[in-house]
Amino acid sequence: MVVNKRLYTLLLSIIVLAGFLATSLIGYFVAKDSLTDRLQQEMLPLTSDNIYSEIQRDLLQPLLISSLMANDVFVFDWVNNGEQDASKMTSYLAQIQKKYHTITAFFVSESTGQYYHPTGVLKKVSASNPEDGWYFQARAARQPYVINIDRDTADQHRLSIFVNYRIEDKSGNFIGVIGVGLSLQTVVELIENYQKRYGREIYFVNREGDVMLQSSHYNPELHIQNKAGLDKAFVQILTSPSASFSFKTSNGSVLYLNSRLVPEFDWYLIVEQVNDPSSERLETAFLINMGVALVISAIVLLLAHVAVRGYHDKLETMATQDKLTGAASRQVFEFYFKQAVARCKRRDEPLALVLLDIDLFKMINDNYGHQAGDRVLNRVAQLIKSHVREEDVVCRWGGEEFLVMLSGCDLAHARDITEVIRSAVAALQFPVNNAVAKITLSAGIAQMQEEETLGQIVERADHHLYQAKNAGRNCIKPDPAATE
Numbered sequence: 001m002v003v004n005k006r007l008y009t010l011l012l013s014i015i016v017l018a019g020f021l022a023t024s025l026i027g028y029f030v031a032k033d034s035l036t037d038r039l040q041q042e043m044l045p046l047t048s049d050n051i052y053s054e055i056q057r058d059l060l061q062p063l064l065i066s067s068l069m070a071n072d073v074f075v076f077d078w079v080n081n082g083e084q085d086a087s088k089m090t091s092y093l094a095q096i097q098k099k100y101h102t103i104t105a106f107f108v109s110e111s112t113g114q115y116y117h118p119t120g121v122l123k124k125v126s127a128s129n130p131e132d133g134w135y136f137q138a139r140a141a142r143q144p145y146v147i148n149i150d151r152d153t154a155d156q157h158r159l160s161i162f163v164n165y166r167i168e169d170k171s172g173n174f175i176g177v178i179g180v181g182l183s184l185q186t187v188v189e190l191i192e193n194y195q196k197r198y199g200r201e202i203y204f205v206n207r208e209g210d211v212m213l214q215s216s217h218y219n220p221e222l223h224i225q226n227k228a229g230l231d232k233a234f235v236q237i238l239t240s241p242s243a244s245f246s247f248k249t250s251n252g253s254v255l256y257l258n259s260r261l262v263p264e265f266d267w268y269l270i271v272e273q274v275n276d277p278s279s280e281r282l283e284t285a286f287l288i289n290m291g292v293a294l295v296i297s298a299i300v301l302l303l304a305h306v307a308v309r310g311y312h313d314k315l316e317t318m319a320t321q322d323k324l325t326g327a328a329s330r331q332v333f334e335f336y337f338k339q340a341v342a343r344c345k346r347r348d349e350p351l352a353l354v355l356l357d358i359d360l361f362k363m364i365n366d367n368y369g370h371q372a373g374d375r376v377l378n379r380v381a382q383l384i385k386s387h388v389r390e391e392d393v394v395c396r397w398g399g400e401e402f403l404v405m406l407s408g409c410d411l412a413h414a415r416d417i418t419e420v421i422r423s424a425v426a427a428l429q430f431p432v433n434n435a436v437a438k439i440t441l442s443a444g445i446a447q448m449q450e451e452e453t454l455g456q457i458v459e460r461a462d463h464h465l466y467q468a469k470n471a472g473r474n475c476i477k478p479d480p481a482a483t484e
């Protein structure tokens with residue numbers, strides 16, 4: 001029974017905890033998956049889209065300026081007049097630069113190859129000079145302009161964005177390339193602003209995978225092109241217009257990455273994030289969940305334990321006690337008897353059994369009714385109990401029969417006790433239905449002999465009880481030894 005109770009509690013604990021653990025884990029992983037998906041599919045691409053549209057917005061004005069320059073009548077007239085006065089062109093370029101706050105303005109003439117700049121004629125472009133490749137690229141282009149990121153011819157330390165606008169005359173003849181240059185600083189500031197706002201690393205790589213543009217807080221450790229084993233992913237980035245990945249890095253953290261091609265630069269914009277910050281919140285929520293689950297499980301188990309214990313005690317009482325009299329039931333008497341026998345043997349003490357039977361009880365039932373009979377049975381049981389010790393056992397042996405086990409009592413002592421009980425019952429004035437019932441009882445006493453079974457002793461006690469009934473009732477008959 002004890003083992004079953006433990007097993008039951010253990011099983012219940014396992015079921016409740018496993019249930020909580022399973023639901024918490026499922027919730028945790030579902031939330032984590034959807035957050036990872038959101039980060040990869042929405043948040044990083046959104047950052048990338050925002051940066052891209054801001055870059056486009058920043059490029060819009062220089063594009064317009066360059067377009068205006070490419071269609072300016074002054075430029076056409078000046079070229080048609082044979083590029084007579086270089087200072088006219090240089091002051092025109094200086095004016096543009098000043099008016100629109102660009103870092104440079106330029107014109108390269110197709111007929112002379114001269115590179116005009118606000119400060120003068122800087123040089124002649126040549127197809128054999130790789131530095132002038134941008135001019136020949138624009139010259140060969142089908143679209144009206146080419147955006148180029150390059151070192152400034154006037155300041156070799158400065159990376160600038162150039163809008164190289166093609167000029168064509170009315171007949172479609174190529175006249176030259178005109179445009180403005182912007183500082184890349186605006187783009188760097190944009191990157192830094194985004195990095196600060198979103199806590200993400202943002203940088204550009206060219207088609208070879210070299211980092212071309214990054215913030216001043218650039219952390220080379222973070223970037224996938226510096227990580228061993230990720231070359232395949234990098235190949236995928238460099239071959240698709242946009243891509244989303246997540247990787248487990250060597251230090252155990254997860255790197256989320258989004259890439260997109262910026263066609264104006266022919267570079268890839270990369271947005272990276274190490275570990276999803278909300279995953280920490282999820283882990284905390286999971287731990288809180290589990291904590292609550294543990295507390296709830298403990299309360300549920302405690303309540304279950306109290307309920308089971310209550311039912312168990314109730315069942316035990318029902319099985320071991322007679323409901324009417326509160327005396328021990330016949331089923332458990334043998335258990336108490338075996339315990340008492342072992343104890344008496346150990347202590348070398350005698351043990352006596354007394355079988356008590358209410359006299360002519362049928363008449364009480366017949367005269368006063370069954371309920372009155374029940375009350376008599378209860379009253380007699382309480383009276384018997386009140387005359388024996390706590391460790392003695394009073395058992396309802398039959399209908400109106402009680403078997404009393406007196407540990408450590410020999411026959412003479414048992415007879416004295418029984419006599420006290422008999423006379424107390426006989427002296428009872430039991431009120432029933434406006435009358436007073438007289439109750440007596442007869443008893444047979446047997447002292448346990450060596451290796452006797454319960455059945456054998458009870459049989460002897462019953463035999464003596466029968467003698468007492470025959471002797472006129474309201475008397476006691478013990479084993480013959482006690483009478484000697």
Ligand SMILES: Nc1nc2c(ncn2[C@@H]2O[C@H](COP(=O)(O)OP(=O)(O)OP(=O)(O)O)[C@@H](O)[C@H]2O)c(=O)[nH]1
Nearest residue numbers: 357358359360361362363365370371373374399400
């Ligand atoms: N009220 C009540 N009566 C019971 C209960 N159990 C047994 N009885 C009655 O007790 C009576 C016992 O009658 P008998 O065995 O004839 O014995 P008796 O009338 O006591 O006569 P003797 O034992 O010979 O003195 C029966 O009528 C049973 O119905 C009980 O729980 N309540």
